[in-house]
Amino acid sequence: MDSQTNKLAFELAFDEGWQYAPAPESTDHIRIDAQYELFIGGEFVVPQEGRYFPSINPATEEPLSKIALATAPDIDAAVAAARKAYDKWSKMKASERGKLVYRLARMLQERSREFATIESLDGGKPIRESRDIDIPLAAAHFFYYAGWADKLEYAFPGRTPKSLGVAAQVIPWNFPLLMLAWKIAPALACGNTVVLKPAETTPLTALKFAELVQDAGLPPGVVNIVTGAGETGSLLVNHPGVDKIAFTGSTEVGRIIQKAIAGTAKRYTLELGGKAANIIFADAAIDQAVEGIVNGIFFNQGHVCCAGSRLLVQESVADEVVQKLRDRMETLIIGDPLDKNTDIGAINSAEQLERIKSYLKIGEDEGAEMHQSSCPVPDRGYWCRPTIFTGVSQSNRIVQEEIFGPVLAVQTFRTLEEGLTKANNTPYGLSGGVWTDKGAKIFKMTQGVRAGVIWANTFNKFDPTSPFGGYKESGVGREGGLHGLGAYLSLESR
Amino acid sequence: MVSTASRVAVAKTYKIYIDGKFPRTESGRYFPLQDKDGNVIANVCLSSRKDFRNSIVAARNAFAKWSAASAYLRGQILYRIAEMLEGRHEQFVDELVTQGISKRRAGAEVDACTDRLIYYAGWADKYQQIFSAVNPVSSSHFNFSVLEPTGVVAIIAPDDSGLLGLISNVMPAIVGGNTCVVLASESLPLCAVSFAEVLHASDVPGGVVNILTGHRKELTTQFASHMDVNAIVYTDADQDVGKGIQVEAAQNIKRVIARTNVKWESDASQNPYVIQETQETKTTWHPIGG
Numbered sequence: 001m002d003s004q005t006n007k008l009a010f011e012l013a014f015d016e017g018w019q020y021a022p023a024p025e026s027t028d029h030i031r032i033d034a035q036y037e038l039f040i041g042g043e044f045v046v047p048q049e050g051r052y053f054p055s056i057n058p059a060t061e062e063p064l065s066k067i068a069l070a071t072a073p074d075i076d077a078a079v080a081a082a083r084k085a086y087d088k089w090s091k092m093k094a095s096e097r098g099k100l101v102y103r104l105a106r107m108l109q110e111r112s113r114e115f116a117t118i119e120s121l122d123g124g125k126p127i128r129e130s131r132d133i134d135i136p137l138a139a140a141h142f143f144y145y146a147g148w149a150d151k152l153e154y155a156f157p158g159r160t161p162k163s164l165g166v167a168a169q170v171i172p173w174n175f176p177l178l179m180l181a182w183k184i185a186p187a188l189a190c191g192n193t194v195v196l197k198p199a200e201t202t203p204l205t206a207l208k209f210a211e212l213v214q215d216a217g218l219p220p221g222v223v224n225i226v227t228g229a230g231e232t233g234s235l236l237v238n239h240p241g242v243d244k245i246a247f248t249g250s251t252e253v254g255r256i257i258q259k260a261i262a263g264t265a266k267r268y269t270l271e272l273g274g275k276a277a278n279i280i281f282a283d284a285a286i287d288q289a290v291e292g293i294v295n296g297i298f299f300n301q302g303h304v305c306c307a308g309s310r311l312l313v314q315e316s317v318a319d320e321v322v323q324k325l326r327d328r329m330e331t332l333i334i335g336d337p338l339d340k341n342t343d344i345g346a347i348n349s350a351e352q353l354e355r356i357k358s359y360l361k362i363g364e365d366e367g368a369e370m371h372q373s374s375c376p377v378p379d380r381g382y383w384c385r386p387t388i389f390t391g392v393s394q395s396n397r398i399v400q401e402e403i404f405g406p407v408l409a410v411q412t413f414r415t416l417e418e419g420l421t422k423a424n425n426t427p428y429g430l431s432g433g434v435w436t437d438k439g440a441k442i443f444k445m446t447q448g449v450r451a452g453v454i455w456a457n458t459f460n461k462f463d464p465t466s467p468f469g470g471y472k473e474s475g476v477g478r479e480g481g482l483h484g485l486g487a488y489l490s491l492e493s494r
Numbered sequence: 495m496v497s498t499a500s501r502v503a504v505a506k507t508y509k510i511y512i513d514g515k516f517p518r519t520e521s522g523r524y525f526p527l528q529d530k531d532g533n534v535i536a537n538v539c540l541s542s543r544k545d546f547r548n549s550i551v552a553a554r555n556a557f558a559k560w561s562a563a564s565a566y567l568r569g570q571i572l573y574r575i576a577e578m579l580e581g582r583h584e585q586f587v588d589e590l591v592t593q594g595i596s597k598r599r600a601g602a603e604v605d606a607c608t609d610r611l612i613y614y615a616g617w618a619d620k621y622q623q624i625f626s627a628v629n630p631v632s633s634s635h636f637n638f639s640v641l642e643p644t645g646v647v648a649i650i651a652p653d654d655s656g657l658l659g660l661i662s663n664v665m666p667a668i669v670g671g672n673t674c675v676v677l678a679s680e681s682l683p684l685c686a687v688s689f690a691e692v693l694h695a696s697d698v699p700g701g702v703v704n705i706l707t708g709h710r711k712e713l714t715t716q717f718a719s720h721m722d723v724n725a726i727v728y729t730d731a732d733q734d735v736g737k738g739i740q741v742e743a744a745q746n747i748k749r750v751i752a753r754t755n756v757k758w759e760s761d762a763s764q765n766p767y768v769i770q771e772t773q774e775t776k777t778t779w780h781p782i783g784g
Contacts, residue, residue: 140632157624158765159767251747254747255744255745255747256744258740258743258744258747258750259740259741259744261740262736262737262738262739262740262741262744263733263734263736263737263740270747272747427746442780446776446778447642450642450645451776452774452775452776452777453776453777453778453779454776454777454778454779455778455779456778456779456780457780457781458635458779458780458781461631461633461635461779463629463631463632463633463637465629465630465631465632465637466629466631466637466639466777466779467627467629467639467775467777468777469775471644471774471776472645472724472746472747473746473747474747475747476747476749478775481627481629481639481777482627483627483639483775491767493762493765
């Protein structure tokens with residue numbers, strides 16, 4: 001490391017001289033009930049076995065609410081309600097169906113502050129992210145797909161699109177309401193009814209969404225929300241009464257689902273794990289690239305399937321990039337998710353924190369050098385400091401396996417071909433990033449990386465019009481955009 | 495085949511097609527193909543799992559270059575296959591007849607094969623325009639989605655349609671830049687081998703299409719489970735076999751494409767959505783700014 005970058009590190013020592021006053025989002029405007037039931041057939045109903053589980057605030061370890069545990073008879077009831085509603089919903093005039101989906105978008109916008117606050121309380125993500133990204137994007141998804149409802153025949157030349165029936169949807173805890181929107185909005189617009197299971201650690205915004213479904217006047221049974229853990233999800237996916245599975249989660253569970261529904265006529269889309277390479281060339285705008293690396297791996301505590309969890313940096317600028325990255329890491333504020341100054345919130349659960357910690361140990365055991373920011377972390381709650389590993393090799397587990405936390409593995413490359421080969425040396429293929437100022441190189445790389453979403457000179461951008469989904473073991477099918485419609489329709493020849 | 499004239503006819507040795515070459519199966523095994531009178535028509539290669547693995551290596555190695563070939567070139571090569579097939583029309587009709595198909599049906603099948611090749615050749619530089627999109631994202635980015643080939647496709651070709659069924663499944667895969675390994679019809683295998691000769695004479699690079707003959711009972715599991723296969727196409731499996739294929743395919747999240755109960759002679763079986771089934775959608779973002 002040359003003297004200039006060392007000097008920079010010294011100047012950016014934020015630990016002492018730069019304090020922000022607390023700026024927490026208030027919670028007096030939100031309502032979280034002490035207990036939530038299952039949302040089936042347009043009503044909140046008590047689970048048949050009467051069991052509940054707590055939803056915990058990961059920043060305080062305090063329970064927020066008691067959540068109903070759905071078991072087999074509840075799943076039967078939810079699927080039956082969705083089936084009953086399907087007949088009417090699929091035959092409703094498409095423009096009218098669209099208006100009801102539009103209504104969901106508008107009501108979500110109206111209550112966005114409440115949803116954002118609850119999302120951060122329940123999941124641990126910084127309020128800046130839930131306020132500026134999760135909730136607005138979720139509303140935008142409903143708004144986008146609502147307009148498709150009466151235009152589907154224009155999306156598939158030479159084909160007549162038909163709805164599928166009852167969709168079973170299982171979503172993860174990293175973007176709870178946004179994943180709900182990705183699933184429910186296109187399903188409804190295409191004339192399907194849904195039974196959705198949110199993740200057991202983040203069920204609250206889905207249950208608040210159920211209130212919107214009631215208020216918006218959707219026919220009972222068009223949207224059903226069942227809560228529980230993996231066993232509930234398995235009951236739902238394997239239920240003989242569902243026609244389509246939409247799952248977002250780990251590749252491990254995706255594999256189980258693909259096997260479990262083999263031999264059935266169930267259609268499926270799987271949005272699974274990733275281990276994206278963020279590739280920095282020497283001719284990139286380095287400061288912008290460093291911001292992109294930070295956004296790529298520390299956004300949402302790294303709980304992002306498309307996170308840029310592998311940094312591939314061209315050798316000639318590697319020292320400079322790593323130093324600037326470490327300097328930038330030092331400035332990140334970790335703490336209260338509700339505080340508007342917070343950059344990195346709480347790890348979603350104790351279980352996930354254990355998993356991340358186990359990978360930190362694996363990284364060190366494999367001989368990599370670990371660098372963590374020195375920022376203070378609260379005493380209570382689940383926290384992980386932003387972490388990078390240097391001196392890793394391609395075969396290291398922290399390079400090959402998805403950690404799903406704020407942990408970055410740094411590798412170097414010399415030639416474009418070497419960078420591309422390393423980027424593609426993974427069973428995953430969800431996303432990738434390329435940073436260079438040279439247009440031809442951008443296209444060479446964006447064409448060469450075998451992944452479904454490529455960000456060039458940017459990272460972790462999402463939009464309802466933009467298809468999302470993976471190559472290889474990162475999944476099957478696309479969500480978002482025109483391409484996302486195909487997941488909820490059968491295309492019959494005219 | 496017994497020669498009635500004084501000259502002895504030269505019968506063909508039917509081999510398999512891997513990496514642009516015509517080896518015998520490495521296993522040295524065969525199965526006799528008989529006509530309805532019980533005469534041996536040919537000893538057909540009984541391909542092994544090792545032959546399949548070799549084919550996958552060839553297909554994977556061929557993928558980078560074939561997927562990067564221009565759409566125009568791929569279209570011309572498919573068109574060239576059609577030209578070569580048309581020139582060998584009588585040979586394929588005779589071969590189908592030898593395998594027990596009526597002369598009239600055989601002629602219609604070979605005609606349909608040529609026409610199907612022309613059909614997919616024409617899609618080479620068009621399907622992308624049908625299925626791509628520029629996406630109007632609300633942030634200041636240029637965002638577009640295009641199709642890219644899924645990779646190596648394993649195809650278990652229809653048993654009851656020895657030539658047309660094979661062509662109808664191979665062409666949509668390779669016109670989109672995939673490479674493939676095909677298990678030919680078990681009961682009508684001869685045309686598949688002769689079709690490999692047509693491919694070989696049509697500038698299709700070695701490894702892009704690899705054709706095996708053998709028992710599907712023996713090879714289906716391999717086709718479905720191999721970790722370097724990205725998609726599996728099957729065409730006439732019953733429900734149990736279809737289930738087994740998906741269970742094996744899940745090991746590396748293969749795309750599982752079932753084309754059962756398709757009438758291959760019908761025009762309805764050809765459309766660009768068949769091409770799309772072995773394509774991935776890639777979305778690219780770039781900022782717009784000064």
